[in-house]
Amino acid sequence: MGAPTVKIAVCIKRTPDSESRFKIAPSGTAIDEAGLKFDIDDFAGYAVEVALQLNEKSGxxxxxxxxxxxxxxxxxLRKAMSMGADRAxxxxxxxxxxxxLAVAKALAAELKDGGFDLVLFGKHAFDTSAGVVGTATAELLGLPCVTAVSKLDxxxxxxxxxxxxxxxxEMVEFPLPAxxxxxxxIARPRYPSLKGIMAAKKKPLETKPAQLGVVRVAVQKAELPPERPAGRIIGEGTAAVPELVRLLQTEAKVL
Amino acid sequence: MANVLVFAETRGTALRKVALEAVTAARALADASGGGEVHALVAGAPGAAAAAEQLGKYGADVVYTVEHPALGTFERESIAATVAERAKQGGYRAIVLGFSTQGRDLGPRLAAKLDAPIASDVTEISISGDTVVVKHPGYANKVVLTLALSGSPVVLSVRPGAFTAKEAPRSARVERIEPAADPAAARVVVKEVVEGAKGRPDLGEAPVIVAGGRGLKVAENFKLVEALADAFGNAAVGATRAVTDEGWRPHSDQIGQTGRQVSPQLYVAVGISGAIQHLAGMRTSRTIVAINKDKDAPIFKVADYGIVGDVLEVVPALTAAVAEARKHH
Structure with a gap:
């Protein structure tokens, strides 16, 4: 008899490439998505990889x-399936x-009767950089929750x-489901193989309406942060050190 | 008039800096809403209640203390239950906490338990009628979002360093309360807390950060960064993602979009080219110094003071000069 198998849900988000240069959309409440590359959010990508490795280990x-x-x-979702996820x-x-919290409510409604041993999230998504959904989903499901994990067994x-x-x-222990x-x-996400990409096309992807409930947080405005003043090179090599120390003392007043 | 509840984070029995910043943010919010009270809740091992006095000095009208031997570590389930219970009883307009690793964990738990809208990592808070409006840097600090939260209460976590803790003395009334859930019965159990490098302030709290990049060439050269940090006396040490990926430094030292986001008074970038990923973690620092051999490196675009040169020569010279300058204080 092999190790017992595990059933894992991974909640992922699609976010723009974090190296992008952003512009604000004419609405003034969102980024301009034109020309941006989107993919599975970085942290969610690690979560997918962790799930696949745990499944592989459990056979x-x-x-x-x-x-x-x-x-x-x-x-x-297709990309995650091309990496090896079974369905979406x-x-x-x-x-x-x-x-x-509204997103967490929709996820909790979907996950509550799924019989999952483990529900994984990225610690936060690049766009909202808020880190709310995973932990709030755990609370709504009444499950133990461990956040921002860099090692998991x-x-x-x-x-x-x-x-x-x-x-x-912190080293923590907890019962499953969690x-x-x-x-x-924690893990470097694998690249989908050609075989994986072909297989993903045939894997099931189910679509249903999200039960968000009342949405009570709205973006009123999106703006680019003020630019820093242009940088200044004060000199070359060790010869510039006395000038740097002087500036740190008299101008920046940090020394 | 609206009262505000603060979760005052401790480690061991000592208040964290962000706890006082949260009190300051809460004080401003209570004052702006017509002179409400600020109540703080501090939970920890026996002895943590001693923080009450300091919380009063920074503007708490009432301090609730929860002491239990099992609260010496962050017993997330018990603390969340206790703060949520207090929030329900107190009928607060807002619950404010720090956006630290523990605050990031606690905030969404409170939001779910109280069915309250939440904003994370906020840098400004205002209240207009039934709406709480906050600023929150999203997209790894590349886009500033103004969020409107409707409903009451709201949960707000404040960005460490965004609110400067200010004294606003109150003779805080101290009230001892019991944990709302037995800390010893928690499902998630902390087996061990491994302390990091001793004797240095944390990246989120240090006024000066010296950070090293791949320009140091080999792991051993990181001792130059350590020595410069020692010369400043109050500096934390950070690293780029390239350096932590190489294993020269632990992952927890990484500054950047996917690591720590920091805003010290002074940031010294040693052998760091300035990839967008790194800049996202430190560009809000007040003064930036960069030392790099490539004059075209992007770090020089954000550096207030740049020196083009070999870090292996410039950094020891700077270390000696900083040590000398500090001697005359």
Whole structure:
């Protein structure tokens, strides 16, 4: 008899390439998406990889990817399936709302009867940079939750994880089922193989309406931050050090 | 008039800097809404209640203290239950906490338990009628979002360093309360807390950060960064993603879009080229110094003071000069 198989849900988001140069849309409340490249959010990508590795280690199981958003998220769901996820669920909305709790409600409604041993999220998504949805979903499901995990193991119905704190780290243990949000550095997401891409086309992708409830957080304005004044090179080599120290003392007043 | 509840984070029994910043943010919000009260809740191991006095000094009218041996570590489930219970009883307009690793964990739990809208990592807060309006840098600091939250209460986590803690003395009434859920019965159990490098302030709290990049060439040269940090006396040490990926430094030292986002008074970039990913983590620093051999490196576009040169020569010279300058204080 092999190790028991695990059933894992991974909630992913589609976000723009973080290296992009952003412009504000004419509405003034969103970025201009024209010309931007979108993909699975970085942290969600790590979460997909972690799920696939846990499934591989257990010698079976299932990885289901879930996303809330318009039809464009299907592209990210297909990509996760081309990496190896077994099936996908789109919880359809017109746009991804800024209200993290509303998104969590939609996800909790979908996940509650799914029989998942583990529900994974990225620790936050690049666009909202808020980190609300994973933890709020756990609370709504009444499941134990460990956030920003940089190491994760599961065995015999229990999980153990490492969380990096500011200047320290916590080692925690918890029972399954549980919700875990994934930090960077835990696993490098695999590239989909050609075979994986072909297989993903045939894997099931189910679409249903998202049960968001009342949305109570709205973006009133989006703006670019003020530019820093242009940089200044004060000199070359060790000869410039006295001038730097003088400026730090008299101009910047930080020394 | 509206009262505001603050979760005052501790580590061990000591208040964290962001706890006082949260009190200052809450004080301003309560004052702006017609002179409400600020209540703070501090939870920790026996001894944590001693923080009450300091919380009063920064503007808390009432301090609720929860002490339990199991609260010496961050017992997230018990703390969330206790703060949520207090929030329900107190009928607050807002619950304010820090956007630290622990605050990031606690905020969404409170939002779900209270069915309250939440905004994370906010840098400004205002209130207009039934709406709380906040600014929150999204897209890794590349786009500033103004968010409107309707409903009451709201949960707000404040960006460390965005609100400067200000004294606003109150003779805080201290009230001891019991945990709303047994900390010893938590499902998520902290087995161990591993402390990082001793004797240095945390990246989020240090007034000076010295950070190293791949321009240092080999791991051993990172000692030059350490030595410069030592010369400043109050500096934290950070690194680029390239450096943490190489394993020269732990992942927790990474500054950048996917690592820590910092805003110290002074940021010294040593051998850092200035990839967008890195700039996203430090561009809000007040003064930026860059030392790099490539005069075209993007870091020089954001550096207030740049020196073009070999870090292996310039950094030791700067270390000596900083040590000398500080001697005359």
């Amino acid at each position: 079976g199981g299932e990885t289901v990817v879930v996303a809330v958003g318009p039809d464009l998220v299907q592209e990210s 669920v789109q919880l359809k909305t017109d746009a991804a709302p800024a209200d993290g 599961i065995a015999n119905g229990r999980g153990s994880a490492r969380r990096d704190l500011e200047g320290a780290a 919700v875990v949000t994934i930090d960077e550095g």
